[in-house]
Amino acid sequence: MEESTADLIRAQLRRLRSAAGLNQEEFGKLVHYSASMVSAVETGTRPYDRPLLARADEVLASGGLLVSLLRIAEREGQPSWFLPWLDAERLARQLRVFQPTLIPALLQTEGYARAVIRCDDLLSDEEVERRVAARLDRQAILAQPDPPQLIAVVDEAVLHRRDERFRALMVHQVEHLIACAERPNVSIHVIPLSVGLHIGLSGPFSLARGADGGWVAIMENQLTASPTDGEADLATLSARWETVRNEALSRQQSVELLKEVVKSWP
Structure with a gap:
């Protein structure tokens, strides 16, 4: 996932929590996280996952904003389980x-990555190249x-x-x-x-x-x-x-x- 997308999700999480009048400890109790873990997720030193974002959407009454942003990230090219x-x-x-x-x-070199990804004969040439680019970006x-x-x-x-x-x-x-x-x-x-x-x-x-x-x-x-x-x-x-x-x-x-x-x- 691109860094800008990850940062946007974290920024929205912080904004929604603050708008709800919750500090990190109070919010953490509601989503079953410690205050230190909430801080780590918001600052980017620990990754977030779909269950956390779904609980946050529910607790913060965000209308599913955070999970929607995650879906956008998925459409950018990576499955949800890999994000x-x-x-x-x-x-x-x-x-x-x-x-x-x-x-x-x-x-992996570009050539090796392409050869490995092409082993999946269900992928179109366009999808192969997209996956190669994503791998090299990593x-x-x-x-x-x-x-x-x-x-x-x-x-x-x-x-x-x-x-x-x-x-x-x-x-x-x-x-x-x-x-x-x-x-x-x-x-x-x-x-x-x-x-x-x-x-x-x-x-x-x-x-x-x-x-x-x-x-x-x-x-x-x-x-x-x-x-x-x-x-x-x-x-x-x-x-x-x-x-x-x-x-x-x-x-x-x-x-x-x-x-x-x-x-x-x-």
Whole structure:
């Protein structure tokens, strides 16, 4: 979601709350949030979600304004279930990403992103290009003046898609990973094929730590993804992160492996 849309939703939330004569603590009690959480949502250090906006519309008698703004954001190109994660990703101070089957979205080249998105043959050419543009837009957070720290763990199998049609594409993608790994705020770690089975093969997930120190996670599957900040879910995914990170090579060893992969292409 574009930053201006997110800021508009937060600005309207603050305006409606103030117009109702409620401070953050009073409003928080009505929507089942703490005052500190209300403050974090309004200032943009924590993401909002549809249930909060729906409760706020009801409590503040706004006529559904906040949810309507969220629908506008959805029409701009992202499904409702993904918007809270995009907000968390944009506000993150640290991102931890694990991918066992693909290059992480924040590290994909345009060509790789297009090839992956085109795998869905139900999408029109126009929709493919819109999704490619949206994916590349997300990557802007890594080049901003105060970027988040990105730690990405990928399985080595991701690097060995050797269909000749994608040779040049994959060489460019792996070279891009090497270049990204040279940035001080980006660490890329590869789980070597020699590890065999590991818990990460159960599926991809990401963790985002906001400016307030709180964490949000997302778990992906074929049809959707599930953002969560539930204590139990975060504990489980944090433990799994430690496991996959410990299975991976060091930063320098991973870069050397990436260079070997590029050289191995005939």
